[in-house]
Amino acid sequence: MKSRERTAVFPHTVAPAYPEERIRTSLGVAYWAESASLMKEQIEDQSVDLIMTSPPFGLVRKKEYGNADASEYLDWFRPFAGQFVRVLKPQGSLVIDIGGAWNAGKPTKSLYQYELLLTLCKEFDFHLAQEFFWWNPSKLPSPAEWVNIRRIRVKDAVNNIFWLSRTPFPKASNRRVLTPYSKSMEGLLESGYRAKKRPSGHEISKKFSTDNGAAIPPNLIAVANTESNSHYLRYCNENDLPIHPARFPALIPEYFVRFLTDRDDLVFDPFAGSCVTGEVSERLGRRWICSEIDEKYLLGAKGRFVSSPSPKQLRFTGTKIESYNVQRPGALWDDNPQAPLPPDGGRSRPKKQ
Numbered sequence: 001m002k003s004r005e006r007t008a009v010f011p012h013t014v015a016p017a018y019p020e021e022r023i024r025t026s027l028g029v030a031y032w033a034e035s036a037s038l039m040k041e042q043i044e045d046q047s048v049d050l051i052m053t054s055p056p057f058g059l060v061r062k063k064e065y066g067n068a069d070a071s072e073y074l075d076w077f078r079p080f081a082g083q084f085v086r087v088l089k090p091q092g093s094l095v096i097d098i099g100g101a102w103n104a105g106k107p108t109k110s111l112y113q114y115e116l117l118l119t120l121c122k123e124f125d126f127h128l129a130q131e132f133f134w135w136n137p138s139k140l141p142s143p144a145e146w147v148n149i150r151r152i153r154v155k156d157a158v159n160n161i162f163w164l165s166r167t168p169f170p171k172a173s174n175r176r177v178l179t180p181y182s183k184s185m186e187g188l189l190e191s192g193y194r195a196k197k198r199p200s201g202h203e204i205s206k207k208f209s210t211d212n213g214a215a216i217p218p219n220l221i222a223v224a225n226t227e228s229n230s231h232y233l234r235y236c237n238e239n240d241l242p243i244h245p246a247r248f249p250a251l252i253p254e255y256f257v258r259f260l261t262d263r264d265d266l267v268f269d270p271f272a273g274s275c276v277t278g279e280v281s282e283r284l285g286r287r288w289i290c291s292e293i294d295e296k297y298l299l300g301a302k303g304r305f306v307s308s309p310s311p312k313q314l315r316f317t318g319t320k321i322e323s324y325n326v327q328r329p330g331a332l333w334d335d336n337p338q339a340p341l342p343p344d345g346g347r348s349r350p351k352k353q
């Protein structure tokens with residue numbers, strides 16, 4: 001297909017003819033490469049334990065590093081999917097962090113990430129082990145036209161994270177990602193929990209009052225994407241290098257590397273950007289391969305491996321917040337006068353008041 005279109009889609013990204021090594025440590029390597037080719041040339045069958053990645057999103061408004069248009073997305077993704085199937089170990093996992101996209105000029109959402117999920121499961125025989133939602137509490141309200149001006153949609157603040165696997169039983173243990181008990185659960189454990197039926201009809205057995213020391217987390221991961229003072233940013237600034245505009249916070253890959261892999265396992269990020277996945281894997285003693293098509297992002301990524309920041313600095317870069325409050329709906333419902341619903345669904349812009 002479409003090599004001309006592809007050039008248009010990724011105007012800043014010309015991969016070298018053969019993968020070129022740009023960063024090497026005792027555990028890993030980052031290549032300047034186009035990832036489908038890199039996999040073909042460098043990665044053996046059934047050798048990877050975890051593919052942890054955040055591909056370019058099918059955003060309607062293109063970002064600086066280039067994004068495939070939502071409708072072309074599946075065609076673009078298929079060659080990667082075929083290689084993922086080949087390189088993953090039978091008990092390995094594929095974790096994809098992917099943001100939603102708005103349809104151009106309309107207050108409706110593209111289905112592209114769900115189409116991708118269906119394609120991966122139906123055409124490539126992946127199992128959906130579980131879907132996660134990454135809630136970014138620092139997300140600003142957008143798109144402004146629908147959310148702030150016409151007030152007909154709410155703020156989009158979650159990304160999908162699809163955890164896919166080759167078998168229904170990939171390697172995993174939730175004991176690796178436990179969280180502290182909530183205050184209310186601590187209270188229940190202290191005062192004792194009476195076995196009873198819940199209003200939902202579920203029987204709550206005595207087992208729920210056993211103090212296991214920590215709670216099993218939900219599939220909602222709350223992490224603000226507000227890195228502002230990390231060793232990576234400092235390295236880029238000090239060396240006048242471009243900062244990757246769409247990094248995920250290290251806690252996202254760290255969660256899945258801990259949850260799904262053991263030490264010395266191999267982690268691969270085919271859309272590596274600034275190599276957050278590589279950095280996390282290095283710190284956790286996993287072998288890793290990163291591949292990034294845009295060389296300029298690997299220049300700054302080097303900074304993740306030249307100095308050795310403390311584990312604490314790495315893990316909580318940019319924020320000291322350990323938990324977030326989500327408001328239960330309804331706190332303002334009684335006091336607020338009922339705003340009229342626009343009769344045309346917001347088709348016309350409200351007049352300036």
Ligand SMILES: C[S@@+](CC[C@H](N)C(=O)[O-])C[C@H]1O[C@@H](n2cnc3c(N)ncnc32)[C@H](O)[C@@H]1O
Pocket residue numbers: 013033034035036053054055056057065244246247248249270271272273274275276291292293294297
């Ligand atoms: C959403 S960003 C990933 C950011 C990364 N997770 C981080 O935190 O820095 C997606 C990256 O994929 C890269 N990319 C796009 N197509 C690629 C390809 N065919 N091979 C390798 N990298 C590619 C883009 O240049 C971009 O840096």
